[in-house]
Amino acid sequence: MIIDINVGSEECKDTGGRDIQTFLDEWIAVKVREKEKREREPQEARPARYVRLRPRGYPLRDISRTTPLSITDERLFEIYAKEQWLGATVAKGDILFDQRLIPDYAFEVVKVLPRGEVTITEDTRIYVEKPEPERKPVAKVTFSDIIGHEDVKRKCRIIMKYLLDPKRFGEWAPKNVLFYGPPGTGKTMTAKALANETQAKLFLIRATDLIGEYVGDGSKRIHELYLAAKEASPSVVFIDELDAIGLDRSYQSIRGDVSEVVNALLTELEGIHENIGVVTIAATNNPTLLDRALRSRFEEEIPFQLPTEKERYEILRHYAAKLPIPVEADLREFAKRTPNFSGRDLKDKLLKVALHRAILEDSPAIKKEHLEYALRRIPAMPEPKELYV
Numbered sequence: 001m002i003i004d005i006n007v008g009s010e011e012c013k014d015t016g017g018r019d020i021q022t023f024l025d026e027w028i029a030v031k032v033r034e035k036e037k038r039e040r041e042p043q044e045a046r047p048a049r050y051v052r053l054r055p056r057g058y059p060l061r062d063i064s065r066t067t068p069l070s071i072t073d074e075r076l077f078e079i080y081a082k083e084q085w086l087g088a089t090v091a092k093g094d095i096l097f098d099q100r101l102i103p104d105y106a107f108e109v110v111k112v113l114p115r116g117e118v119t120i121t122e123d124t125r126i127y128v129e130k131p132e133p134e135r136k137p138v139a140k141v142t143f144s145d146i147i148g149h150e151d152v153k154r155k156c157r158i159i160m161k162y163l164l165d166p167k168r169f170g171e172w173a174p175k176n177v178l179f180y181g182p183p184g185t186g187k188t189m190t191a192k193a194l195a196n197e198t199q200a201k202l203f204l205i206r207a208t209d210l211i212g213e214y215v216g217d218g219s220k221r222i223h224e225l226y227l228a229a230k231e232a233s234p235s236v237v238f239i240d241e242l243d244a245i246g247l248d249r250s251y252q253s254i255r256g257d258v259s260e261v262v263n264a265l266l267t268e269l270e271g272i273h274e275n276i277g278v279v280t281i282a283a284t285n286n287p288t289l290l291d292r293a294l295r296s297r298f299e300e301e302i303p304f305q306l307p308t309e310k311e312r313y314e315i316l317r318h319y320a321a322k323l324p325i326p327v328e329a330d331l332r333e334f335a336k337r338t339p340n341f342s343g344r345d346l347k348d349k350l351l352k353v354a355l356h357r358a359i360l361e362d363s364p365a366i367k368k369e370h371l372e373y374a375l376r377r378i379p380a381m382p383e384p385k386e387l388y389v
Helices: 010-015 034-040 074-085 150-164 187-198 217-231 256-270 292-296 309-320 331-336 343-360 368-376
Strands: 017-021 027-031 050-057 095-097 106-113 125-128 176-180 201-206 235-240 278-284 300-303
Touching (some): 150 278, 150 300, 187 201, 187 235, 187 278, 217 235, 217 256, 217 278
Parallel strands (some): 050 125
Antiparallel strands (some): 050 106
């Protein structure tokens, strides 16, 4: 903001200060020490040969503005930067704000040559550091933690090979995969294991989170999601509960915002934008509800089945070893008595409830009666319907 200063006011001279023009178009007297005045008077800045910038983001957090910085041509960005910052005087530590394409997006000046205050000229070289992708820690899940699902693991190996060496596959890359099956069978867990095994960035999102509040928000979120995934590649975009938005078109017509999200998602899955090193995995409990156009974009559909009796026993053993107190009961017996239970059911509805019961009773171990108590509280599990085909 430019402040107009009038030093000729008689009132100002009497008070030993200055008159400043405010936004109210009135003159007010403000005292300014001569020492402060001298400190604020900049020395003549030299022309800058080189300016290095570091993206800092927005000064205020706004969930509607999540645009990640993606510079595809450094030379073009340099021309763009000079268009708005030509003549600006900067020094190391200063902040420059974009006022055009990404309004209020901040860049920090991290290096200038020559040192000190410099002026950006037509001959200045401007370089922007590429931000390191933020890799949030994912729960340390590996394929060894997944009991059963041998066919799923086998099919995931080709995805692992692609994430480790994307250029090897070219146009034959496994880009879009659909996981389907009853809830609690390990679809999300498998995606986490896949990301951990390949050191890939995992973008874990619920389908309903893609629906925006205003028209255009949904498609914007989709495109920003894939832009961020491309910048962080190799990466896995995992969209859970896809059927919440990807229903048949007759249902989508009821909600225009949902249709907008699906159309944007179709564009990304179609591969119009080349997302090398990015794999999309979507999960649904019932693929038959999905829109035909959306379902056809997935090259492979991988089924997740409920565990067998042997697998239920292995799951119980696996989680029992992680409990804070030991289990003094025959887990094989409870594996036989829990048909149609998913791995999540065994962990959360059986073992966790039994653990809480044992702790309430100050028991040093989880005993058979605690597991019996937990089993009685679980409603009978119905036979899975033949919808997962």
